[in-house]
Amino acid sequence: MYVAVKGGEKAIDNAHAWLSEERRGDLAIEELSSDQIKEQLSLAVNRVMAEGSLYDPDLAALAIKQSRGDLIEAIFLLRAYRTTLPRFGCSNAVDTDRMTCIRRISATFKDAPGGQVLGPTFDYTHRLLDFKLAADGEITDVPMATEPLSSEIPHITSFLNTEGLIQQEPNTQSEPQDLTREPLELPASRALRLQSLTRGDEGFILGMAYSTQRGYARNHAFVGELRIGKVSVELDIPELGFSIDIGEIEVTECETVNQFAGSKTEPPQFTRGYGLVFGQSERKSIAMALVDRALRWRELGEDNLGAPAQDEEFVLYHSDNIQATGFLEHIKLPHYVDFQSELELIRKLRREAEGFTQSKEAAE
Amino acid sequence: MNAHAFEGGFANPPQDGAFAFRAIMNAIAKPGTIFSIQGGVPPTGLSTAAGSVILTLCDPETPIALMQSADNEEVRNWITFHTGAPIVSAADAHFAVGAWTEMMPLKQFRQGTPEFPDRSATLIIECEKLEQSGAFLRGPGIKETNRFSLPNLEAFQRNSELFPLGVDFLFCAGSQVAGLPRTTKVSEV
Amino acid sequence: MNEYNFAYLDEQTKRMIRRAILKGLAIPGYQVPFASREMPMPYGWGTGGVQVSAATLTPKDTLKVIDQGADDTTNAISIRKFFQKTANVEVTEVTKDATVIQTRHRIPETDLSDEQILVYQVPIPEPLRFLEPSEPETRKMHALEEYGLMHVKLYEDISKHGAIATSYAYPVKVEGRYVMDPSPIPKFDNPKMEMSAIQLFGAGREQRIYALPPYTKVVSLDFEDYPFEASKAEHSCELCGSHDSYLDEVIVDDTGGRIFVCSDTDYCSSQQQIIKEAV
Numbered sequence: 001m002y003v004a005v006k007g008g009e010k011a012i013d014n015a016h017a018w019l020s021e022e023r024r025g026d027l028a029i030e031e032l033s034s035d036q037i038k039e040q041l042s043l044a045v046n047r048v049m050a051e052g053s054l055y056d057p058d059l060a061a062l063a064i065k066q067s068r069g070d071l072i073e074a075i076f077l078l079r080a081y082r083t084t085l086p087r088f089g090c091s092n093a094v095d096t097d098r099m100t101c102i103r104r105i106s107a108t109f110k111d112a113p114g115g116q117v118l119g120p121t122f123d124y125t126h127r128l129l130d131f132k133l134a135a136d137g138e139i140t141d142v143p144m145a146t147e148p149l150s151s152e153i154p155h156i157t158s159f160l161n162t163e164g165l166i167q168q169e170p171n172t173q174s175e176p177q178d179l180t181r182e183p184l185e186l187p188a189s190r191a192l193r194l195q196s197l198t199r200g201d202e203g204f205i206l207g208m209a210y211s212t213q214r215g216y217a218r219n220h221a222f223v224g225e226l227r228i229g230k231v232s233v234e235l236d237i238p239e240l241g242f243s244i245d246i247g248e249i250e251v252t253e254c255e256t257v258n259q260f261a262g263s264k265t266e267p268p269q270f271t272r273g274y275g276l277v278f279g280q281s282e283r284k285s286i287a288m289a290l291v292d293r294a295l296r297w298r299e300l301g302e303d304n305l306g307a308p309a310q311d312e313e314f315v316l317y318h319s320d321n322i323q324a325t326g327f328l329e330h331i332k333l334p335h336y337v338d339f340q341s342e343l344e345l346i347r348k349l350r351r352e353a354e355g356f357t358q359s360k361e362a363a364e
Numbered sequence: 365m366n367a368h369a370f371e372g373g374f375a376n377p378p379q380d381g382a383f384a385f386r387a388i389m390n391a392i393a394k395p396g397t398i399f400s401i402q403g404g405v406p407p408t409g410l411s412t413a414a415g416s417v418i419l420t421l422c423d424p425e426t427p428i429a430l431m432q433s434a435d436n437e438e439v440r441n442w443i444t445f446h447t448g449a450p451i452v453s454a455a456d457a458h459f460a461v462g463a464w465t466e467m468m469p470l471k472q473f474r475q476g477t478p479e480f481p482d483r484s485a486t487l488i489i490e491c492e493k494l495e496q497s498g499a500f501l502r503g504p505g506i507k508e509t510n511r512f513s514l515p516n517l518e519a520f521q522r523n524s525e526l527f528p529l530g531v532d533f534l535f536c537a538g539s540q541v542a543g544l545p546r547t548t549k550v551s552e553v
Numbered sequence: 554m555n556e557y558n559f560a561y562l563d564e565q566t567k568r569m570i571r572r573a574i575l576k577g578l579a580i581p582g583y584q585v586p587f588a589s590r591e592m593p594m595p596y597g598w599g600t601g602g603v604q605v606s607a608a609t610l611t612p613k614d615t616l617k618v619i620d621q622g623a624d625d626t627t628n629a630i631s632i633r634k635f636f637q638k639t640a641n642v643e644v645t646e647v648t649k650d651a652t653v654i655q656t657r658h659r660i661p662e663t664d665l666s667d668e669q670i671l672v673y674q675v676p677i678p679e680p681l682r683f684l685e686p687s688e689p690e691t692r693k694m695h696a697l698e699e700y701g702l703m704h705v706k707l708y709e710d711i712s713k714h715g716a717i718a719t720s721y722a723y724p725v726k727v728e729g730r731y732v733m734d735p736s737p738i739p740k741f742d743n744p745k746m747e748m749s750a751i752q753l754f755g756a757g758r759e760q761r762i763y764a765l766p767p768y769t770k771v772v773s774l775d776f777e778d779y780p781f782e783a784s785k786a787e788h789s790c791e792l793c794g795s796h797d798s799y800l801d802e803v804i805v806d807d808t809g810g811r812i813f814v815c816s817d818t819d820y821c822s823s824q825q826q827i828i829k830e831a832v
Contacts, residue, residue: 008625008626008627008629008630009625009630009634011627012627012630012631076591076595079591080591080592080593082591083590083591083592084557084561084563086563180588180590180591181588182588183586183587183588183589183760184760185586186688186689187689313687313688313689317688322591322595322596323596323758325595325596326595326596326597326598326600326758327596327597327676327758328597329595329597330595330596330597330598330676331597333597333598333620333628334620334621334626334627334628335621335658335737336621336801337621337622337658337659337721337738337739337799337801337816338658338720338721338722338737338739340739340786340799340800340801340802340816341720341721341739341740341741341784342720342721343786343802344720344784344785344786345716345718345720345784348716348784349714349715349716349718352715352716353715377564378558378559378560378564379559379611379612381564381567381568382559382560382567382610382611382612383611383613385567385571385608385609386609386611388571388575389571389574389575389578389609389751390751392575392578392579392766393578393751393764393766393767394667394766394767395766420568420571421568421571421572421575422568423565423568425569426572458572477696478696478697479692479693479695479696480586481580481583482573482576482577482579482580482583482585482586484576486575503728504581504728504765504766504767504768504769504770505578505766505767505768505769506768507749507767507768527580527730528580528583528730528731532575532576532579545578545579545580545766546579546580547579547580547581547728547766
């Protein structure tokens with residue numbers, strides 16, 4: 001006699017036990033610590049913080065350890081934790097003019113006040129596997145700068161602005177909506193779009209940005225400036241009547257200078273795209289700026305070319321890798337009830353079709 | 365702010381809120397049927413039921429209008445302390461609390477929009493008592509008919525004609541609550 | 554378990570969900586947007602249903618969780634354990650003993666009472682989504698009660714296949730107004746939606762909640778000459794002999810042999826018990 005399979009609970013427990021064993025790997029190899037991940041895999045930590053929308057390198061490192069290096073899984077762990085935290089309020093906008101830069105480059109000017117600062121970049125490394133690193137990762141002498149960078153490095157776009165060559169962004173002074181506290185409603189404000197892009201999947205945003213470069217709503221982007229460094233976060237305390245510094249975060253900011261807009265009444269001006277991402281996340285912030293710019297077609301009076309990167313609904317609804325991976329992977333859950341109804345339907349349709357063919361043959 | 369403002373909240377918010385919400389949900393899902401609700405001990409001007417509804421549903425995201433009979437310093441302080449809900453005028457309110465006559469005309473409240481009919485006010489009406497008699501109610505949540513002591517017929521009829529727009533009602537007396545969503549058709553027979 | 558609040562969600566989140574549930578009940582079949590939270594299980598695993606259950610459960614409730622009609626499917630077990638841990642509620646597999654039932658893809662065979670609440674997990678709440686991918690467009694269609702596209706789709710099915718080729722998530726019209734997705738239940742279950750219990754629908758990833766008060770009129774869309782038909786496999790259950798419950802097909806050997814068994818495991822075991830007692 002047929003007996004239905006039982007014991008799902010046991011199976012789940014066993015799967016979890018096996019998973020933790022796999023995570024640990026060979027016991028003869030020393031266990032990886034969260035601190036090692038935080039210090040030595042910091043770009044992975046940065047990505048997890050950015051897409052997890054939570055600036056906490058220790059927890060991000062723990063999440064990477066727990067997820068066996070599956071970064072989307074780690075982002076998910078961080079997001080699920082973030083949800084349980086109370087919202088204290090809205091900080092003041094961070095002042096990136098006062099960023100303590102470790103890197104600051106402009107592609108639009110050979111030199112500018114503040115200078116070009118390469119910083120710790122892969123840009124000019126030769127991508128040759130460093131076999132020495134496999135045996136010994138100790139660093140050799142790193143020279144120190146003779147004088148510190150200026151604590152206030154003006155933005156490149158501010159130079160363009162003195163000539164009125166670049167479009168101005170109005171300062172609305174208003175508190176932006178919070179994507180994680182209110183359901184997304186379209187059309188979305190730019191603040192909301194930027195929130196969505198900064199926590200969006202790096203690969204998705206990169207692909208979208210790349211598509212604009214290849215001609216799907218091309219917007220001729222120059223990296224006006226890319227800067228990485230620490231900024232302080234300030235919060236207004238109404239009871240105190242002033243704002244206090246609640247900490248420092250590392251961010252990457254990218255401002256692109258794009259093709260002009262203009263009209264019969266307004267002279268041509270460069271336009272802007274903007275990217276701001278937690279941590280050192282250059283690829284993501286440049287991509288974000290390109291997609292931001294593509295999404296601004298309506299406000300800048302451009303044509304809708306039907307390009308994917310111009311379609312706000314398409315971009316915003318599909319950029320979140322936690323939503324995407326959940327829905328994608330859920331199709332491996334049991335669906336046999338639905339499948340059964342499809343089986344019955346297709347059998348019925350085929351019976352009817354065969355009956356129809358037979359009666360037609362009989363008539364002939 | 366007097367001391368009373370700090371008292372009279374839910375003793376155990378997760379549990380009291382869960383029980384109170386069940387009563388409110390039953391009230392809206394089963395129009396005209398009376399349910400018991402408690403947990404909140406509001407100051408004079410609000411019934412136990414209305415106070416418990418406010419503690420269960422209101423927070424800084426839900427502006428409240430206090431109609432004249434519910435509007436006093438103590439009530440304001442109590443709502444502000446326990447919920448953080450801003451006190452606003454009728455037109456901006458997500459919730460309004462007061463006597464039936466003060467709610468007129470219903471048009472003064474948010475009715476929702478064709479695309480977002482949920483963006484409409486919920487009116488918390490303080491009553492002398494609630495009774496399972498009077499007007500006949502029909503519609504979703506009611507098997508055939510239900511009967512409830514409505515303060516008026518015409519206003520509710522006009523409200524239900526606006527469906528899917530319109531406002532929804534919670535009637536409160538002592539520690540009892542009953543509901544009447546916009547879908548309910550009311551009549552004398 | 555003290556690290557998290559009762560039923561996991563914080564009180565402010567619960568209030569937001571509770572308000573959405575109330576407006577959903579007041580406008581049956583209309584999808585209320587809500588700020589869905591990231592839950593500790595993936596989107597697609599029932600985060601909408603879990604949030605609705607979390608905002609609905611009281612410490613006195615008895616919870617039943619089913620997936621595909623069965624209490625012992627892995628995800629049903631996982632969700633049940635989640636609420637045992639975070640809300641410390643009683644759980645049961647017996648349909649009539651439950652006060653709150655969370656379900657994925659089925660409505661229990663046993664009639665529910667007016668003391669019960671049925672919570673559905675919904676993947677795509679918008680019945681018009683596969684006809685019109687844009688959210689602002691479908692929202693406008695609901696506002697204008699413009700459902701012609703849906704009828705065209707069903708009619709195209711008929712001209713192509715000779716029948717309406719939708720077997721699950723079969724669209725319904727609620728109280729003559731909103732077209733609603735019943736979640737991916739087999740169309741066999743559609744007629745059960747006019748019931749005594751409160752029905753709540755949660756779509757986490759899509760950030761929508763909708764609801765049906767008891768006894769709400771729910772009509773499956775059809776045409777006069779092609780009436781709706783609640784179909785199932787034309788067999789009886791191998792285990793309990795039931796003729797009128799929804800059946801799963803199980804492949805039992807590698808020569809294509811198969812049997813049919815009830816998808817509702819609690820119903821099946823109660824039927825088997827009745828037979829045993831009669832013998």
